[in-house]
Structure formats: structure tokens, C-alpha cells
Amino acid sequence: MNLATRFSVEQSKPHSTSFSWFRVNRRDFKPGEKATRGAFWVHHYAHRVAHLVSIEGGTFPKCNECGDRVSFEPALNSQAEPVWEDRDFGRKAS
Numbered sequence: 001m002n003l004a005t006r007f008s009v010e011q012s013k014p015h016s017t018s019f020s021w022f023r024v025n026r027r028d029f030k031p032g033e034k035a036t037r038g039a040f041w042v043h044h045y046a047h048r049v050a051h052l053v054s055i056e057g058g059t060f061p062k063c064n065e066c067g068d069r070v071s072f073e074p075a076l077n078s079q080a081e082p083v084w085e086d087r088d089f090g091r092k093a094s
Contacts, residue, residue, distance in 0.1 A: 028071040031062040039080040045069035052080035063088045
């Protein structure tokens with residue numbers, strides 16, 4: 001079982017204090033907020049299921065499809081694709 005799977009299982013246990021803390025103190029980030037380096041689950045509005053991206057810092061970007069209606073949730077995964085390589089965040093062609 002990989003770390004992400006263990007996290008999902010542990011997170012759902014009712015008496016897991018370390019993961020309860022994470023659940024209660026978890027914060028989603030919005031476009032324009034300062035980004036730290038790491039992996040994030042991206043939650044889009046109505047056009048795509050959640051997916052993983054990695055961010056190297058700077059600010060969280062807007063989605064090319066849903067704009068500000070996207071959020072970023074910290075993830076425990078180091079094999080996410082870079083955000084600028086993703087189809088919804090890559091640079092638009094002129």
C-alpha cells in the first residue's frame with residue numbers, strides 16, 4: 001500500500017489523532033495566493049475531476065477554463081506533474 005492509499009485509509013479512521021489534525025487544519029488555496037513548493041490536488045468547477053500537480057512556488061494560477069473557481073489542496077504525493085505542463089494551466093497559444 002503506497003503512502004497516498006495509507007493516508008486515505010488512516011484519514012477515515014475515527015480515532016486517528018494525527019490525521020484528524022490534518023483534516024481539521026487543512027486549508028485549500030485559491031488563485032493569486034502565495035504558493036509553497038509541493039504537490040496539490042486541484043479541484044476544478046464543473047469541467048474536470050480532481051488531479052495532482054506540483055508547484056515550485058510563486059502564486060497559485062487561475063484555470064484557463066474555470067478561472068478563479070479552482071482550488072488547490074495540499075497533497076502527500078511527490079510524483080505530480082508540474083502545473084505549467086497541465087492542459088488547464090499551460091500558457092495559452094496566441
